[in-house]
Amino acid sequence: MTRLQDQPHQPSLKAMRGSFLDFVGDPFYVSEAESVRYFPDGLLVLEDGKIKAFGAYDELKADYGEIPTTVCAERLIMPGFIDTHIHYPQTGIIAAYGEQLLEWLDQYVFPTEGKFHDLDYAREVAETFLDQLLSNGTTTALVFATVFPQSVDAFFEAAEARNLCMIAGKVMMDRNAPASVCDSAESAYQESKALIQKWHKKGRLRYAVTPRFAITSTDEQLQKAGELLKEFPDVYMHTHLSENVKEVAWVKELFPACEGYLDAYDQAGLVKERSVFAHGIHLTDGEFQRLSEAKSAIAFCPTSNLFLGSGLFKLEQAKSTEYPVKVGLGTDVGAGTSFSLLQTANEAYKVAQLRQQKLSPFQALFLATLGGAKALCLEDRLGNFEVGKDADFIVLDLRSTPLMAFRNSPDAAKSVSELTDRAFSLIIMGDDRAIESVYILGELAYKCADTKAE
Numbered sequence: 001m002t003r004l005q006d007q008p009h010q011p012s013l014k015a016m017r018g019s020f021l022d023f024v025g026d027p028f029y030v031s032e033a034e035s036v037r038y039f040p041d042g043l044l045v046l047e048d049g050k051i052k053a054f055g056a057y058d059e060l061k062a063d064y065g066e067i068p069t070t071v072c073a074e075r076l077i078m079p080g081f082i083d084t085h086i087h088y089p090q091t092g093i094i095a096a097y098g099e100q101l102l103e104w105l106d107q108y109v110f111p112t113e114g115k116f117h118d119l120d121y122a123r124e125v126a127e128t129f130l131d132q133l134l135s136n137g138t139t140t141a142l143v144f145a146t147v148f149p150q151s152v153d154a155f156f157e158a159a160e161a162r163n164l165c166m167i168a169g170k171v172m173m174d175r176n177a178p179a180s181v182c183d184s185a186e187s188a189y190q191e192s193k194a195l196i197q198k199w200h201k202k203g204r205l206r207y208a209v210t211p212r213f214a215i216t217s218t219d220e221q222l223q224k225a226g227e228l229l230k231e232f233p234d235v236y237m238h239t240h241l242s243e244n245v246k247e248v249a250w251v252k253e254l255f256p257a258c259e260g261y262l263d264a265y266d267q268a269g270l271v272k273e274r275s276v277f278a279h280g281i282h283l284t285d286g287e288f289q290r291l292s293e294a295k296s297a298i299a300f301c302p303t304s305n306l307f308l309g310s311g312l313f314k315l316e317q318a319k320s321t322e323y324p325v326k327v328g329l330g331t332d333v334g335a336g337t338s339f340s341l342l343q344t345a346n347e348a349y350k351v352a353q354l355r356q357q358k359l360s361p362f363q364a365l366f367l368a369t370l371g372g373a374k375a376l377c378l379e380d381r382l383g384n385f386e387v388g389k390d391a392d393f394i395v396l397d398l399r400s401t402p403l404m405a406f407r408n409s410p411d412a413a414k415s416v417s418e419l420t421d422r423a424f425s426l427i428i429m430g431d432d433r434a435i436e437s438v439y440i441l442g443e444l445a446y447k448c449a450d451t452k453a454e
């Protein structure tokens, strides 16, 4: 008799059967027929946390009809959502009343982030934060920690324990903030370097060099951030850019030799591929052009931009054909008002409306999935159901509230055009209640506790 441990590794095949939606192209640039992939009755075959096969059930059943299969009737399965800008330490100050960016930072953010020198506190918040991400269908995020290296450790430890693909970094800030949450150019460099060596590419984790924004970093510190990017060319850079009118004016005073806000980062070598800039509300045409040339990305954070009164992002300019800039959606919690990328897409639609533009439901869902993966240079492993990618996906209920159940029929949409209307109702009416379950590397990681009547 052979003992179990003597046997060669047996890859375990399993499958999900149901309706599937993902994207194989960018619906801002190509037609729906070329970008939207929809199988009303599809099969997703999983092996060791990766996608082994994907397609119409009828086409795959001869090969995979007999493997253990979870059938998701009356549901829509999509790739996990990707949040391209969020602050885990701000989980507890979501919905802080009355201020715009600079006053909001002073009044609410800096005092809260000061608490994260306490590792146990940071650990507790990191768990709550990841619970919130998963219950909202977000499986990957680009995350600000705080100035304290232990707040990065707490976050990465928690993400690693859940097998999540997460990008995060220690905030660098050496001026214009209370001393209790400031580092120095040199300590920021040394501490970030140690964190890169400890966490970058550990399993599914990635590191982002994270100067908070040009106001809270001296030029010397930005130069140190640039040095880190040279030393570690495949780490990310994550910061804020041109969010608020007063902020932009202050940056001009602080960096008189620079052409504009983006140039303050550019002169330090921070404008590159794998650089992600949150907001970009008040960018000039030249700055959009520079971001396009550099292959940098913008995180569009509509709930935050409306909440702080920052302004309306020019999505159509970022998605121009002449100077295309990669764009993902960011919740930007705690300035953002929801962890849900569905609710974020809802507000993105309204921002477009206020600018006399249209954001189609598929464009919005693209931004929340493959668009986010591209913005984070993760499209080789995440963002859609291509064979070989990581099996991070979500099961959605398009009838998750009584009103949605009244509006949407239980049968699977028969075609992409029939799905368009329901997908739109999902982004306008949907929230965490629409997320029935979440799978990470093919394993169930979250199931909605709600016991809805079937």
Ligand code: GUN
Pocket: 087, 101, 105, 109, 212, 213, 240, 243, 304, 332, 335
């Ligand atoms: N700019 C600098 N820091 C922050 C922050 O924490 N949130 C937002 N929304 N903008 C910022």
Ligand code: ZN
Pocket: 085, 086, 087, 240, 278, 332
């Ligand atoms: Zn932010």
